[in-house]
Amino acid sequence: MVRTACVALGAIVLLSCSASKSNQANAASNSVAASAEARTPPKLTHDQALALMKQRNDNMKAMGDAAGKVGKSFQSGSPDLNVIRQAAAQIASLAPKVVSWFPAGTGPDVGKTRAKAEIWQKPEDFASKAHDLSQAATDFNDAAKLGDMNRIKVTFGAMGKTCKACHDLYRAPEH
Amino acid sequence: MRVWDLPIRLFHWLLTGLIAFSWWTAEYDHLDWHIWSGCAILTLLIFRLLWGFVGSSTARFASFVRGPKSVVRYLRGSRWDAVGHTPLGALSVIALLLLLSLQVGLGLIAEDEDGIYFGPLAHLVSTDTSDTARDIHALNFDLILALIALHIGALLYYRFVRGKGLTLPMIIGRARVDAPVQPMQPAKWWVAALCLAVALGITRWVIAGAPPFGS
Numbered sequence: 001m002v003r004t005a006c007v008a009l010g011a012i013v014l015l016s017c018s019a020s021k022s023n024q025a026n027a028a029s030n031s032v033a034a035s036a037e038a039r040t041p042p043k044l045t046h047d048q049a050l051a052l053m054k055q056r057n058d059n060m061k062a063m064g065d066a067a068g069k070v071g072k073s074f075q076s077g078s079p080d081l082n083v084i085r086q087a088a089a090q091i092a093s094l095a096p097k098v099v100s101w102f103p104a105g106t107g108p109d110v111g112k113t114r115a116k117a118e119i120w121q122k123p124e125d126f127a128s129k130a131h132d133l134s135q136a137a138t139d140f141n142d143a144a145k146l147g148d149m150n151r152i153k154v155t156f157g158a159m160g161k162t163c164k165a166c167h168d169l170y171r172a173p174e175h
Numbered sequence: 176m177r178v179w180d181l182p183i184r185l186f187h188w189l190l191t192g193l194i195a196f197s198w199w200t201a202e203y204d205h206l207d208w209h210i211w212s213g214c215a216i217l218t219l220l221i222f223r224l225l226w227g228f229v230g231s232s233t234a235r236f237a238s239f240v241r242g243p244k245s246v247v248r249y250l251r252g253s254r255w256d257a258v259g260h261t262p263l264g265a266l267s268v269i270a271l272l273l274l275l276s277l278q279v280g281l282g283l284i285a286e287d288e289d290g291i292y293f294g295p296l297a298h299l300v301s302t303d304t305s306d307t308a309r310d311i312h313a314l315n316f317d318l319i320l321a322l323i324a325l326h327i328g329a330l331l332y333y334r335f336v337r338g339k340g341l342t343l344p345m346i347i348g349r350a351r352v353d354a355p356v357q358p359m360q361p362a363k364w365w366v367a368a369l370c371l372a373v374a375l376g377i378t379r380w381v382i383a384g385a386p387p388f389g390s
Contacts, residue, residue: 061288063290064288064289064290065290065302066290067289067290067291068286068289068290068293068302068305069290069302070290071286071290071291071293071297072286072293072297072298072302072305073298075293075295075297075298075384076298076384077384160289160290160291163289163291164289164291167289168204173202174288174313
């Protein structure tokens with residue numbers, strides 16, 4: 001009951017000043033990434049956690065949308081290299097950050113998220129799957145830069161598999 | 176007495192199976208199979224639409240789509256003895272066909288949230304439209320489930336309150352009818368074959384990405 005109220009309150013605060021929150025989230029994200037190396041994860045405040053979770057969701061959606069544009073471009077029968085390059089660069093810049101979006105204290109016990117608790121129970125497997133994505137995104141981006149459509153297609157397909165591999169295990173259903 | 180022709184029965188049970196399969200593939204993330212299942216349902220729906228104009232008497236929309244007056248008269252208990260859909264049952268058939276058509280249409284332009292799977296016509300609309308289509312596709316399925324529940328509820332009502340089994344006739348095509356009514360007037364088999372060919376052709380065209388095949 002208290003937790004629900006906290007979440008609701010957090011959401012209202014988040015909505016009313018989302019701009020400043022996202023800056024704060026960035027700062028939090030950076031500090032978490034930095035301190036993860038030092039192995040001393042700081043305790044997130046509830047607001048910080050919710051802000052991080054919202055930003056994580058936005059970033060994931062941005063990657064999904066970018067991939068969708070590439071897929072549609074292929075589907076149209078006349079793929080647009082500019083669209084593909086832009087999307088590939090965006091995904092390649094976000095993919096290496098994925099693990100840093102999942103600091104301790106941003107799981108389903110804290111707020112509404114489709115991230116499963118297993119992420120924090122098997123951090124090594126999760127990190128390895130995120131690394132697979134990062135590698136595949138780099139390959140895809142390299143292919144896009146070269147402009148070789150066949151290679152773009154192959155690396156794009158391989159990257160989609162790394163998205164799915166992680167989502168199958170660590171993302172709860174939408175509904 | 177003949178009530179339902181073979182094409183209608185095949186349509187009914189293939190549709191039943193494919194809806195179940197579509198549901199399962201959506202729940203368990205087999206979106207590639209889900210899309211193929213949706214395309215198969217598209218074929219069935221196009222066939223059913225055509226068969227509703229040129230098919231056997233009980234399949235024709237003209238024989239069972241009635242105005243609100245006849246539905247009200249039927250609900251007030253006026254006797255109704257023809258074979259085929261009752262005025263009230265017809266409403267449920269039309270509602271199901273419309274919602275299923277909407278469902279397939281939305282699926283054709285939808286994409287999954289990861290940008291990996293696409294309905295065959297998704298490239299014709301924006302990412303936002305595809306996302307919205309996916310959301311409505313999910314909501315509309317709940318409506319379809321509600322109509323299916325109503326459909327099964329009506330079957331149980333007929334079976335246990337009215338003492339009339341409706342499932343067997345949908346399997347064997349015949350029913351015991353006491354009243355002196357006209358049986359179903361069957362259409363020619365080659366008309367059905369023609370309808371199926373047209374339905375398959377249109378589906379093939381859609382899978383190819385529609386208008387001039389892509390772009």
